[in-house]
Amino acid sequence: MKSFLPLFALMAGLAGPIWADTPAGFIQSYSTEAARTQPGFRADVARGRAFAARDWGVSDKLASCTACHSDTPSNPGRHAVTGKTIQPLSPSVNPERFSDPAKVEKWFKRNCKEVVGRLCSPAEKADFIQFVMGAR
């Protein structure tokens, strides 16, 4: 079955080899990808927290991920432009999080471009999800 997964990802129209449907699975996929250029890469909560809170200086209103998602992943966020409530990112309080590869990739792409001014690397994505899940 495993050998069909990349095919499934292609059929689903995903860019890249990422296929996962659990938070731990996403961390693993992104970490494997990151390890190609950073041997021994391991996702890190503290790095993820710093990434999420960093002011990238690209957008005034959307300076950081935490500008919308709050700095506590188990808390709801608030969209910095529209004021709309954003459900918590933490899968422990919001089980729908990190369960759909199309959704995860779509929002990483969109939010990273807005906040960071470029796509996020696999290492940054792995660290971010590790932070959202909390320390292990």
Ligand code: HEC
């Ligand atoms: C403009 C406000 C805003 C900012 C800033 C923002 N996000 Fe989001 N994010 C959203 C919204 C809106 C959604 C989709 C609605 C939802 O899922 O609740 C979302 C969803 C996501 C998801 C989907 C998770 C899932 O499985 O449901 C990820 C991952 C994510 N954001 C990561 C990030 C990262 C990383 C950053 C910083 C680089 C960031 N976001 C900055 C508004 C924002």
